[in-house]
Amino acid sequence: MAKSRFAVRAVMVPLAVLASMTIAEAAPVSGVVRDVGGGVVPGATVVVRDGDGIERQVFTGPDGAFTVEVDAAGEMTIIVRAAGFAELTRRISVDERLRSIDLVLEPAGVIEALTVTASRGVIEASPMAATSVLSSDELMSSPGAMLDDQMKIVPGFSLFRRSSSRVANPTTQGLTMRGLSASGASRSLVLVDGVPLNDAFGGWIYWDRIPQTALERIEVVRGGTSDLYGADALGGILQIVTLAPTRTTAHMSAEFGSHETPRFSGAVGGSNGRWSGFGSGEWQQSDGYKIVAEEERGPVDVEANAEYGTGYGTVGYQSRSWRAGGRGFAFREIRGNGTPLTNNDTTSRGGTGEVSGTAGHSAWLVRGYGGTQDYNQSFSSVAAGRATETLTQTQFVPSRNGGVSGQWSSGMRRGTFTVGGDARRVSGTTEQTAYNPAGAVTAVTNEGGVQWISGGFARASFDPRGDLTVVGSIRVDRWSSDPNRETGTALDETEISPKGGIAWRVSETVTVHGAATHAFRAPTLNELFRVFRAGNSLTNANDQLIPESLTSAEGGVSVISGPASVRMVGFWNRLENAITNVTVSSTPALITRQRRNAGTVRAAGFEAEEEVRVAPQVVVTGSQAFVDSRFIDAVEPGLTDKRVSQVPKFSASTGVRYEAPWGILASGLYRYMGMQFDDDLNTLELASAHIVDLNFLKTVGRRARVFFTVENVGDTVYDVGRTPVRTTGLPRTFRAGIRADLP
DSSP: OHHHHHHHHHHHHHHHHHHHHHHHEEEHHHHHEEEETSBBBOOOOEEEEOOOOOEEEEETTTTTEEEEEEOOOOOOEEEETTTTOOOOOEEOTTTTTGSEEEEOOOOOOOTTOOOSSTTTTTOOTTTTSEEEEHHHHHHHSOOOSHHHHHHHGGGOOGGGOOOOOSSOOOOGGEEEEBBOOOSSSSSSSSTTTTTEEEEETTOOOOOOOGGGGGGGEEEEEEEHHHHHOGGGGEEEEEEEEEOSSSSEEEEEEEEEETTTTEEEEEEEEEEETTEEEEEEEEEEEEOOOOOOOOOOTTTTTTOOOEEEEEEEEEEEOOOEEEEEEEEEEEEEEEEEEEEEEEEEEEEEEEEEEEEEEETTEEEEEEEEEEEOOOEEEEEEEEEETTSOOOEEEEEEOOOOEEEEEEEEEETTTTEEEEEEEEEEEEEEEEEEEEEOOOOOOOEEEEEOOOOOOOEEEEEEEEEEEETTEEEEEEEEEEEEEEESSSSSSOEEEEEEEEEEEEEEESSSEEEEEEEEEEEEEEHHHHHHHHOOTTTTTTEOTTTTOOOOOEEEEEEEEEEEETTEEEEEEEEEEEEEEEEEEEEEEESSEEEEEEEEEEEEEEEEEEEEEEEEEEETTTTEEEEEEEEEEEEEEETTTTTOOBBOOOOOSSEEEEEEEEEETTTEEEEEEEEEEEESSSSSTSSSSSOEEEEEEEEEEEETTTTTEEEEEEEEOOOOOOOESSSSSEEOOOOOOEEEEEEEEOO
């Protein structure tokens, strides 16, 4: 009898092993990709590699789930990539293949991230791009109060005239990167969940439009990316990714600061079955400070005050293979610009609808969006001695915009192929009233028009071997601009934007990359039709402007070894038909400029980022940017070899985060701003400056944190602009408050 049982076992064991191998060979690899908070990660790239090196690739669906059909038996290697997260590589056993696998992604560090998305992972941009990712925790622990202040740790990041969005006129809040100075209009594209944040009429950015408690992370790509995103992305992309909670959650922040500045921000969201929703809001007011330098102030100078309120919300429905959602916002801002007669206000609202999904090895997305905005601005002339001012003109600028886009991505063996297209329409006018010194109306004008821009693109990414990635893409755009008057000139252009690059993972710690691109930027309706005045500087519009075009190349190396990460990138840019504010005449009473295609700008330099965990509780980060940006072939007399305004040759920052005992997180940020010029002729100099900010965060209980911040610890008086009156930056400022999260 014993021999019989032994014989049965001898037969059954091999059969069981054979059956297990057969099941493993036939079973697909499936699971769900999540973040550390338990939320699903849609649009992530999942690669399964068998023992022979054969790879299969899919995208996670709206619910974060994936299924990969494989033919081979045995153990597999699974690789997961998603924007804003560190790449995950994991070996899965035969047993794990028989059940659903939970894969948890960690947030990427400043140096680790090599991808950026336009739509939560459906498009994965080139690993050849220099990308920085800042998580919500990093943003919350930053000493900066506003989003643009928090981004100053990114190499070469700055706004026009070094201004902060707390006190600056919104028309000066264009984004500058890699020596491609903004002139109010940004030469870089800012997105919120894939939808442009750039002002449709003027190209500038309202950095306070998204509540702080709604932020999940910020992704920044430096370098021309018009091959995927079109005209506005000539200098790069900054994307704001908002929270998409899959469980009930709430966030609250309340604070008070110097210059009588309270701020309240809150967000709440969650899901119920297949439905999810999220809502957030923020309000802030500030008495501001006097922006004119003390030695030049007069009785007319008052504090540049501001108040804003904003709301942003989303709703979504998802099934196994598709998701539909909508987003909406409403925004109101009122600003005083430093004298009693100069102020501006903005009211805007808009919405987005989109449908996305996956089908086998493919992912797709269709989106539509639109919005309206009303902008008011007043200008004055200040008398010598700054004792009195006279109203010179008022403007009412209504604008409308709408757009559609679609894209389809397919994973294939060792690669991804993406095609897509988009179209956008913008209309706007400047209704301007001019006054004489007695206050009587002297002229009423109405200038503006309609712009259309549409394009299509294709991109292919291949991994011919495990350590090499090759990417190529091309986009074709059609741009047209029609004025709203019979005497105006209609403009139109067709632009082709190609890009190619290669990345080689030399070892587990070292990656090198190189890329070349051609990009363009079309002039905004603001540059074509709107006149503006800053101090005693008047800048006229120009309805004959043509698009700028950029040819650029870059190469760099990234090293990630244990607790240390370093990335260094060299770049070369050639910007032709560069639009700049050209000085036409200058008198003691008035400097007159006009926007013109002034010639060719060459901007070349390097940037570096470092992140080192010098101790278990201490992390040090750093960034440096050197750029020589100047006109090399100017059409306008006197500009050749002049430095491009608003671009310092050198800037740097160093940050320290210390996780101290008793639940205290201390952080400090040192920033150096090199000397730069505020005008095209290099006569108005903005001196270099050193700024130190400090922040202390203390955990209270399980859900709350209190904080105390000091900005500009040394109370440094630094130049922001010369119009030609000297204006200065934020003085020493204190803030304190509480933040709470649930659950």
